[in-house]
Ligand SMILES: Nc1ncnc2c1ncn2[C@@H]1O[C@H](COP(=O)(O)OP(=O)(O)O)[C@@H](O)[C@H]1O
C-alpha cells in the first residue's frame with residue numbers, strides 16, 4: 001500500500017490515487033506539439049466555412065483556403081482529399097462547396113463522371129451541363145477564354161494538342177505541332193468574326209495553306225502528311241462516337257453569376273469520357289478564368305480517372321500554376337495516394353507532373369486508408385507515426401487534416417438538409433433494392 005491514499009468525496013464516494021512520482025516537466029507549446037502532434041495545435045485561424053469538430057478537443061473546425069492563405073497558414077489554397085470508397089470524401093467536398101457558396105465563393109466541377117453533383121448544383125441554384133450522345137447540348141472546346149488573340153491562340157493550341165495526344169496515345173512530334181499551329185491560324189482567319197470550331201480546324205488540316213507552309217520552309221504535300229494522324233484524331237469528334245458533342249458552336253453559355261457549374265459526363269463510357277474531359281476542361285477553364293469570377297473552388301471528384309491521361313495531367317498542372325492568379329482553389333479527390341503512382345511509367349515526366357500536383361496541395365485530407373496503402377500515404381504525405389496509426393481506424397466522415405506545421409482529426413458534421421442532397425448511399429440502396437418491392441436495405 002505504501003504511499004497510496006484514499007479519501008471520501010463530498011458525495012460520499014471513496015476515491016484513491018497514487019501520487020505521481022515523475023518530476024514535473026515544462027516545455028513550450030511548439031515543443032509539445034512536436035512530441036504530441038494532436039494535442040496542441042490551435043484551430044485554423046478562420047471562422048468560415050464550418051466543417052465540423054476537432055475530434056480531440058471538440059473545438060469547432062472551419063476551413064477556407066483563401067482566408068487561411070491570406071493569414072499565412074497555407075502556402076497555397078489547393079487541397080488533396082484521399083480515402084477509400086464510401087468514407088465521405090464527396091460528402092465533405094459537396095458540403096464545403098455548399099457552405100462556401102453561402103459567402104460568395106463559386107464552385108466548378110469540370111467533370112462529374114458519376115453524375116452525383118447535379119443534385120448539389122440544383123440545390124444551390126447552379127448550372128448543370130450534361131453531355132450525352134444524341135442530346136442537343138454541345139460545347140465548343142475552342143471557345144477562347146481570352147479576348148487577346150495571342151493568348152487565345154495559345155489556349156486553343158494547348159487544347160488541340162491535348163486532344164490529339166489523348167486520342168493518339170502518344171506525344172506529338174515537332175512537324176505535327178507546326179501542322180496543328182498552322183491549321184488553327186488558317187481556320188481562325190477563315191472564320192472571320194465567327195468562333196472557330198473543331199470542323200474548321202479539320203478542314204484546314206486536310207487542306208493546308210500554301211503560303212504558311214512555304215513560310216515554314218515546307219510544302220503543302222508534306223504538311224498534309226504531317227497532319228494526317230492529327231486529322232484522324234480530331235475527326236472522332238466530328239464523325240466518330242463523340243459526334244455532336246464538341247463539333248460546333250456551344251449551345252450553352254455560362255452565366256458568370258452562377259454559383260456552381262457542373263459538367264455531368266456520367267452518360268459517357270470510360271474511353272470517350274477521357275476525350276470529353278480533355279475538351280470540356282478547356283471550355284470550363286474559359287468560364288473559370290473569365291474576369292470577375294472571384295475566388296472559386298475547382299473540384300475534381302474521382303480524379304484518378306483524369307490522372308490516367310498524361311495530357312490531362314499536363315493541362316491540370318498548367319491550370320494549377322494559374323490558380324493563385326485567378327483566385328482558384330483546386331481540390332483533387334482520390335481513393336489512395338498510389339493513384340498518383342499510376343500516372344505514366346516510373347521516372348516519366350507524367351509521373352513527376354502528378355507528384356508536382358501533390359506537392360502543390362498545401363492541405364492534405366486523408367480519410368480511412370486500406371492497411372496496404374498506409375506506407376504509401378505516410379511516405380507521400382510525410383506523416384508522423386501518431387498520424388499513421390490513425391489512418392486505418394478513421395470512422396466514416398472523419399479525416400486527418402494535415403496542413404503546414406499542424407494536423408487535426410476532424411469529424412465532418414452534416415446538416416440533415418445537406419444529407420438529403422448528399423446521400424449517395426440512398427442511390428445505391430435504391431439501385432440494389434429488391435425488385436419485387438421488398439424494402440431497401
Ligand atoms: N460526415 C458524415 N456524416 C454522416 N454521413 C456521412 C458523412 N459523410 C458521408 N456520409 C454518408 O456516407 C455515404 C458515402 O459518402 P460519399 O461522400 O459518397 O463517400 P465517398 O465519396 O468517399 O465514396 C453517403 O451516403 C453520405 O451520406
Ligand SMILES: [Mg+2]
Nearest residue numbers: 089090091301
Ligand atoms: Mg465520392
